[in-house]
Amino acid sequence: xxxxxxxxxxxxxxxxxxxxxxxxxxxxxxxxxxxxxxxxxxxxxxxxxxxxxxxxxxxxxxxxxxxxxxxxxxxxxxxxxxxxxxxxxxxxxxxxxxxxxxxxxxxxxxxxxxxxxxxxxxxxxxxxxxxxxxxxxxxxxxxxxxxxxxxxxxxxxxxxxxxxxxxxxxxxxxxxxxxxxxxxxxxxxxxxxxxxxxxxxxxxxxxxxxxxxxxxxxxxxxxxxxxxxxxxxxxxxxxxxxxxxxxxxxxxxxxxxxxxxxxxxxxxxxxxxxxxxxxxxxxxxxxxxxxxxxxxxxxxxxxxxxxxxxxxxxxxxxxxxxxxxxxxxxxxxxxxxxxxxxxxxxxxxxxxxxxxxxxxxxxxxxxxxxxxxxxxxxxxxxxxxxxxxxxxxxxxxxxxxxxxxxxxxxxxxxxxxxxxxxxxxxxxxxxxxxxxxxxxxxxxxxxxxxxxxxxxxxxxxxxxxxxxxxx
Numbered sequence: 212x213x214x215x216x217x218x219x220x221x222x223x224x225x226x227x228x229x230x231x232x233x234x235x236x237x238x239x240x241x242x243x244x245x246x247x248x249x250x251x252x253x254x255x256x257x258x259x260x261x262x263x264x265x266x267x268x269x270x271x272x273x274x275x276x277x278x279x280x281x282x283x284x285x286x287x288x289x290x291x292x293x294x295x296x297x298x299x300x301x302x303x304x305x306x307x308x309x310x311x312x313x314x315x316x317x318x319x320x321x322x323x324x325x326x327x328x329x330x331x332x333x334x335x336x337x338x339x340x341x342x343x344x345x346x347x348x349x350x351x352x353x354x355x356x357x358x359x360x361x362x363x364x365x366x367x368x369x370x371x372x373x374x375x376x377x378x379x380x381x382x383x384x385x386x387x388x389x390x391x392x393x394x395x396x397x398x399x400x401x402x403x404x405x406x407x408x409x410x411x412x413x414x415x416x417x418x419x420x421x422x423x424x425x426x427x428x429x430x431x432x433x434x435x436x437x438x439x440x441x442x443x444x445x446x447x448x449x450x451x452x453x454x455x456x457x458x459x460x461x462x463x464x465x466x467x468x469x470x471x472x473x474x475x476x477x478x479x480x481x482x483x484x485x486x487x488x489x490x491x492x493x494x495x496x497x498x499x500x501x502x503x504x505x506x507x508x509x510x511x512x513x514x515x516x517x518x519x520x521x522x523x524x525x526x527x528x529x530x531x532x533x534x535x536x537x538x539x540x541x542x543x544x545x546x547x548x549x550x551x552x553x554x555x556x557x558x559x560x561x562x563x564x565x566x567x568x569x570x571x572x573x574x575x576x577x578x579x580x581x582x583x584x585x586x587x588x589x590x591x592x593x594x595x596x597x598x599x600x601x602x603x604x605x606x607x608x609x610x611x612x613x614x615x616x617x618x619x620x621x622x623x624x625x626x627x628x629x630x631x632x633x634x635x636x637x638x639x640x641x642x643x644x645x646x647x648x649x650x651x652x653x654x655x656x657x658x659x660x661x662x663x664x665x666x667x668x669x670x671x672x673x674x675x676x677x678x679x680x681x682x
Contacts, residue, residue, distance in 0.1 A: 312345030366395025377404030465490025551625030568607030
């Protein structure tokens with residue numbers, strides 16, 4: 212093979228940088244310290260018994276979650292799926308990487324040990340129906356195999372070589388829900404028509420927001436995740452229409468929530484209507500969603516399932532669909548970009564500008580000092596140096612202050628537009644947590660009275676689109 216066809220180290224680095232955001236996992240719960248054991252080392256120095264008690268408290272959390280799972284009835288549903296697969300000649304696969312890979316091997320060991328000790332006509336057959344799939348294979352049990360976990364293709368290849376088929380059940384186990392190798396085994400199971408369970412420990416909303424490969428698995432209806440819907444809830448609240456002194460109308464905010472068995476709630480649709488009208492579109496959508504999921508519908512009157520629901524847009528990639536969100540936040544409806552860093556993106560630039568202005572100001576202060584010490588110096592020249600030094604120093608201080616605030620911005624999204632409280636605001640002021648500022652200062656920027664907005668429209672701008680406001 213021609214060596215020139217191999218990518219250089221620089222080219223490989225540039226390719227990785229394009230997808231590096233998919234490996235920034237600091238926002239995941241599993242990558243954070245447990246609040247109970249956050250100061251374990253300090254506690255252990257003072258009181259070893261107290262430190263052990265903290266560890267046992269964490270273990271109790273695990274037991275509580277297991278009891279919650281057992282009480283949900285899902286274990287029985289999974290059991291029926293496994294039994295049905297075995298009766299039809301299917302196999303059971305447990306896949307993992309690192310610790311979850313060793314867990315997969317342990318599970319199969321327990322499975323085989325059980326069938327070796329029972330008296331059953333099919334014991335020997337069933338004993339050999341379970342297979343572990345660990346990233347790196349048997350060698351990884353002895354020594355870590357670097358790189359395998361980062362490629363979905365390796366996971367698909369490894370489970371494919373073991374003959375996974377449409378009669379099988381695959382348990383893809385990943386501690387955080389983002390391991391590429393395990394995700395590859397799940398996709399291979401889907402490809403051949405197997406029943407796939409994706410087992411992980413992070414909240415769905417955080418994974419979907421930050422990790423595209425996880426979002427694609429969780430949102431694929433062919434893969435069953437560790438969260439399942441308990442019911443669909445409709446909630447309606449009446450609020451004042453706006454802050455305009457002349458407005459006496461009220462509005463009804465109708466929201467549909469998907470409530471999971473573990474208590475997690477996901478907003479799936481919302482609608483604002485002028486009172487007393489209720490959100491018919493959201494109610495109809497929630498009714499259809501509950502019927503599709505075979506889940507109870509709670510809250511509100513019976514819905515008109517024939518109500519008109521807007522036609523869906525053309526199919527969009529999951530990453531593009533999940534990037535923007537328009538939803539109610541307090542008294543405003545806010546459009547957010549979850550690929551944006553907000554003020555944090557300009558922190559470095561503002562820091563450089565501030566430092567440059569401060570240095571320029573320092574130069575004029577030095578000139579002022581020289582002019583004052585030089586005999587026969589011009590008073591007007593000294594005043595000019597002082598004014599320039601003061602102006603540049605103040606400007607530099609302001610830029611450094613903005614940079615300091617921007618660097619402390621904690622939200623992982625950018626508020627693009629906020630509508631409500633009688634104003635439409637483009638790029639509104641936000642707090643460090645990303646919340647739109649409700650104080651009068653929050654109306655600064657491109658704030659337009661709602662009464663002056665005739666209509667919005669979407670216009671093409673090259674390969675992108677822009678929201679155009681007719682005012």
